[in-house]
Amino acid sequence: MLKKFWKNATLTTLVLATFTLSGHGQDAKTETDLQSIMQQHDMVGLAVVVVKKGEIVYNKSFGLKDVESQTPLSPNDIFRIASISKSFTATALMQLIEAGKLSLEDDVSKLVGFQVRNPKYPDKVITLRMMLSHTSSINDSQGYFTLDTIDPAKNPNWAACYNNYEPGTQYEYCNLGFNMGGTILEKLTGERFDQSIKHRILDPLGLYGGYNVDSLDASRFVTLYEYHADSSRFSPSPSAYAPRRQEIRNYKMGHSTPIFSPTGGMKMSAPDLARYMTMHMNKGEYKGTRIISKKSAKQMQSKIADNGYGLALKTEKKLIPGKALVGHTGNAYGLYSAMFFQPKEQFGFVVITNGTSAPEVNEYNLALAEVINSLYKNLIK
Known part of the structure; x- marks a missing residue:
């Protein structure tokens, strides 16, 4: 276990140096505010990117990539971005819908190859x-790292995977549903999930990242730190980047997909995630490359659930008072991430921390909410 290391003199000096070296004027005011937020919420490291009118206008990293080695965080470093990953899965499925291979109204049972029915x-x-809007009545009570949990032929307690309400009537966040979504993508494309996302989204946009740990430069991985409120300490989470080589060696197409975690396993830098976000903000197109149609982009961003969730993108009206933002958050292994944009006014934010004592409320982290509001106030408003 690591103590509250932001009190460590070496770390404090590093954080202050990172802030004060990088600008004057408005940038300096922004960084002073961010420094205050980091110290208040015990943030290990913080990556922030601001997009305006389709361009990255601010891209900075602060604090530490790794506490043990006292390595500073840099913009090229890669995070496991957690549940923002869901939007990549949905985006690829929308491509198949456009190609006529799939429909949003299709029966999931027929798509995954076993009965998916609330008993x-x-x-x-x-x-x-x-399933893509978390209104399926499926839950994560039996786990979500294998589809066997919900397959009646594999799990005697499969019925526990369903809530008491009728499918389509209520919202409950469900990771299992998106691992099933990744499996559907794999079955329909005949290509392993991680490769399918790479070829359909990452390569066309020129982004470095992916779901397969061994396909990436491990020296760029940011160490994630889980905060333990009972002891006020952090501990590193190396399992965030577990390569799962044995499972991949025994991979079964259309069944083993959760190994790559379509629900949360994307690894990517903050600026590359901002470029991906800009594609959605521009209704499916980025710098001349169209990933999905305007119609598909609008469908993903349109409210389905009562809380504003669409298809792996959510409309959030309370994050910045008076502004309806579209995006997603992530939370896993101590990391908190947020990707939100305003489609009409054409601005957006990617903010990621690899550890903080701040809690998550209403599906977003309070420290990241403060960061986003500071960035909006200083660089957009």
Whole structure:
């Protein structure tokens, strides 16, 4: 276990140096504010990117990439971005819908190859739209690292994977649904999930990242630190980048997909994530490369669930008072991430921390909410 290391003199000096070396004027005011937020919420490291009118206008990293080695965080470093990964899975599925290989109204049972029915509503079809909007009535109570948990032929307690309400009527966040979504992508493309995302989204946009740990430069991985409130300490989370080589060697197409975690396993730098975000902000296109149609982009951003969740993108009205932002958050292994944009006014933010004592409330981290508001106030408003 690591003590609250932001009190360590070496770290404090490093954080202050990182802030004070990088600008004057408005940038200096921004960095002073960010420094204060970091210290208040015990943030290990912080990566921030601001996009305006399709261009990155601010891209800075602060604090530490790794505490043990006292390595500073840099913009090229790679995080496991957690649940923002869901939008990559949904984006690739929208491409298949455009190609006529799939429909949002398709029965998930037919797509995954086993019965997906809430036993309390056996006649109600669970559709892909429901699954991608967390309104399917499926839950994570049996785990989500294998599809066997919800397969009636594999798990005697499969019925526990469903809530009591009718599919399509209520929202409950569900990681299992997106691992199923990744499996559907794999089945329909005949290509392993990590490769499919690379070829369909990352390569066309010129982004460095992916779901397969061994395909990436491990020296760029940011160490993630989980905060333990009971002891006020952090501990590193090396399992965030577990390569799972044995499981990949025994991979079964259309079944083993959760190994790559379509629900949360993307690894990417903050500026590359901002470029991906800009594609969504520009309704499916980035710098001349169209990834999905305007219609698909609008569908992903349109509210389905009562809380504003669409298809792996959510409309958030309370993050910046008076502004409706579209995006997603992530939380895993101590990391917190957020990607939000304003489609009409054409500005957006990517903010990621590899450890903080701040809690998550209403599906976003309070420290990152303060960071986003500071960036908006200083660089957009």
